[in-house]
Amino acid sequence: xxxxxxxxxxxxxxxxxxxxxxxxxxxxxxxxxxxxxxxxxxxxxxxxxxxxxxxxxxxxxxxxxxxxxxxxxxxxxxxxxxxxxxxxxxxxxxxxxxxxxxxxxxxxxxxxxxxxxxxxxxxxxxxxxxxxxxxxxxxxxxxxxxxxxxxxxxxxxxxxxxxxxxxxxxxxxxxxxxxxxxxxxxxxxxxxxxxxxxxxxxxxxxxxxxxxxxxxxxxxxxxxxxxxxxxxxxxxxxxxxxxxxxxxxxxxxxxxxxxxxxxxxxxxxxxxxxxxxxxxxxxxxxxxxxxxxxxxxxxxxxxxxxxxxxxxxxxxxxxxxxxxxxx
Numbered sequence: 001x002x003x004x005x006x007x008x009x010x011x012x013x014x015x016x017x018x019x020x021x022x023x024x025x026x027x028x029x030x031x032x033x034x035x036x037x038x039x040x041x042x043x044x045x046x047x048x049x050x051x052x053x054x055x056x057x058x059x060x061x062x063x064x065x066x067x068x069x070x071x072x073x074x075x076x077x078x079x080x081x082x083x084x085x086x087x088x089x090x091x092x093x094x095x096x097x098x099x100x101x102x103x104x105x106x107x108x109x110x111x112x113x114x115x116x117x118x119x120x121x122x123x124x125x126x127x128x129x130x131x132x133x134x135x136x137x138x139x140x141x142x143x144x145x146x147x148x149x150x151x152x153x154x155x156x157x158x159x160x161x162x163x164x165x166x167x168x169x170x171x172x173x174x175x176x177x178x179x180x181x182x183x184x185x186x187x188x189x190x191x192x193x194x195x196x197x198x199x200x201x202x203x204x205x206x207x208x209x210x211x212x213x214x215x216x217x218x219x220x221x222x223x224x225x226x227x228x229x230x231x232x233x234x235x236x237x238x239x240x241x242x243x244x245x246x247x248x249x250x251x252x253x254x255x256x257x258x259x260x261x262x263x264x265x266x267x268x269x270x271x272x273x274x275x276x277x278x279x280x281x282x283x284x285x286x287x288x289x290x291x292x293x294x295x296x297x298x299x300x301x302x303x304x305x306x307x308x309x310x311x312x313x314x315x316x317x318x319x320x321x322x323x324x325x326x327x
Contacts, residue, residue: 030136033092112236156189170184
């Protein structure tokens with residue numbers, strides 16, 4: 001489903017590539033061709049990450065730029081698809097300048113979608129990433145079961161038979177001249193909740209009643225039994241936020257970290273030992289809007305909360321796993 005967010009005011013475009021049969025895909029967030037690269041940062045929230053080039057978006061890295069961010073399926077295998085983004089960027093002369101050419105800076109992170117949907121041996125490719133860059137758009141961005149959200153599921157604490165479909169969501173918040181956009185790929189171990197704290201997608205029993213993943217895990221632990229899900233289960237929520245406010249590398253890092261509050265508010269539990277949750281942040285290298293960091297943090301959390309919710313609201317069920325968009 002196409003969303004209503006328009007990222008053109010940030011000079012950003014979002015592109016998807018989807019392998020429906022394989023139940024995997026990827027999502028690229030890149031600058032428009034006429035726009036300069038942005039400064040990047042990242043906050044690692046989970047403890048089971050699959051990432052590439054994350055050190056390039058630390059405050060003390062020499063590059064001090066990000067040309068695109070890749071959010072991909074395929075677990076660590078899917079990270080190879082970043083080569084397609086780099087090729088697309090290099091052809092346009094976009095990247096960190098060196099003698100003889102450029103090196104595009106493309107941090108990437110992956111969700112574990114090798115199961116339960118699709119096939120284990122199907123992963124996103126570099127050509128898919130190249131095509132996603134070509135198709136990227138600033139508005140009417142598809143959401144739900146597309147791109148990196150294709151093979152996503154949520155509420156896996158009680159096992160596959162009780163899970164629901166996850167996906168990808170986009171949102172934008174604006175306050176005066178300040179803008180924050182968010183993209184979330186939701187493949188969570190836990191349940192997803194709305195703004196009032198009610199579960200809207202997650203683990204359910206045979207009658208459709210919410211099991212409450214956090215309660216399932218707690219009860220299993222208190223009873224001396226292992227939690228139903230293990231480290232081999234597929235989960236992770238990947239997030240990216242972007243703002244038009246100029247921040248130092250250090251403050252942009254703080255913005256990424258503060259934005260992770262959205263995960264804990266909307267996904268229960270989040271950031272577990274079985275999740276690879278991560279939040280990327282982007283902001284202008286040069287001149288931009290001006291606002292205090294705490295104010296932008298509030299907008300960022302709000303935008304990311306909305307993106308997380310939209311990811312499941314627009315997700316369609318498949319292969320026996322229901323989605324909220326099925327009705």
